[in-house]
Amino acid sequence: RKEVEQDPGPFNVPEGATVAFNCTYSNSASQSFFWYRQDCRKEPKLLMSVYSSGNEDGRFTAQLNRASQYISLLIRDSKLSDSATYLCAARTGGFKTIFGAGTRLFVKA
Amino acid sequence: DVKVTQSSRYLVKRTGEKVFLECVQDMDHENMFWYRQDPGLGLRLIYFSYDVKMKEKGDIPEGYSVSREKKERFSLILESASTNQTSMYLCASSSVGGAITDTQYFGPGTRLTVL
Numbered sequence: 001r002k003e004v005e006q007d008p009g010p011f012n013v014p015e016g017a018t019v020a021f022n023c024t025y026s027n028s029a030s031q032s033f034f035w036y037r038q039d040c041r042k043e044p045k046l047l048m049s050v051y052s053s054g055n056e057d058g059r060f061t062a063q064l065n066r067a068s069q070y071i072s073l074l075i076r077d078s079k080l081s082d083s084a085t086y087l088c089a090a091r092t093g094g095f096k097t098i099f100g101a102g103t104r105l106f107v108k109a
Numbered sequence: 110d111v112k113v114t115q116s117s118r119y120l121v122k123r124t125g126e127k128v129f130l131e132c133v134q135d136m137d138h139e140n141m142f143w144y145r146q147d148p149g150l151g152l153r154l155i156y157f158s159y160d161v162k163m164k165e166k167g168d169i170p171e172g173y174s175v176s177r178e179k180k181e182r183f184s185l186i187l188e189s190a191s192t193n194q195t196s197m198y199l200c201a202s203s204s205v206g207g208a209i210t211d212t213q214y215f216g217p218g219t220r221l222t223v224l
Contacts, residue, residue, distance in 0.1 A: 043215035095159060101151035
């Protein structure tokens with residue numbers, strides 16, 4: 001079982017839709033969590049960090065459920081420019097961060 | 110803004126060649142990382158360094174080595190390139206290793222093809 005798992009998608013949604021991705025992690029000692037956005041053939045860029053129950057930034061909300069060991073990313077009012085791959089990551093402590101393989105999102109007009 | 114740069118965006122090498130990938134960061138970060146990214150597998154950690162001349166193996170160090178002679182520079186070396194090392198290589202840096210708030214910033218990546 002992978003330490004961090006994501007549904008690879010793709011998720012195809014119309015502009016203006018709300019879309020949610022889940023990410024599960026296997027190590028209950030994980031302390032901090034991250035969502036990165038990665039455009040095609042580009043590097044991952046940090047979207048949000050989650051250390052406690054959740055975080056919100058504009059149209060983006062991340063929620064952490066420690067009991068069920070998953071984090072979610074909710075995107076409201078999707079824009080064409082939100083089309084990308086979204087990577088989930090978890091860190092237990094120390095230096096290592098474990099990344100999921102990513103969820104692909106296509107937002108269509 | 111944090112800036113992490115990598116020496117090449119695209120590289121084509123032949124089997125058996127020695128390959129050097131260079132990464133430089135300009136934010137005085139302590140920690141630097143090398144990952145490879147393959148479809149369906151996500152980012153996998155090859156090596157990391159938390160100080161000059163210090164290095165630690167990641168999850169897939171076989172066939173690779175690293176060098177960190179200066180704080181801002183972290184090099185990945187493929188001693189004898191093989192076709193299964195064809196991949197996207199991403200360098201990252203972070204400032205506060207071990208803290209839960211530690212955030213990694215990535216370079217633009219080097220797409221390496223080994224023929």
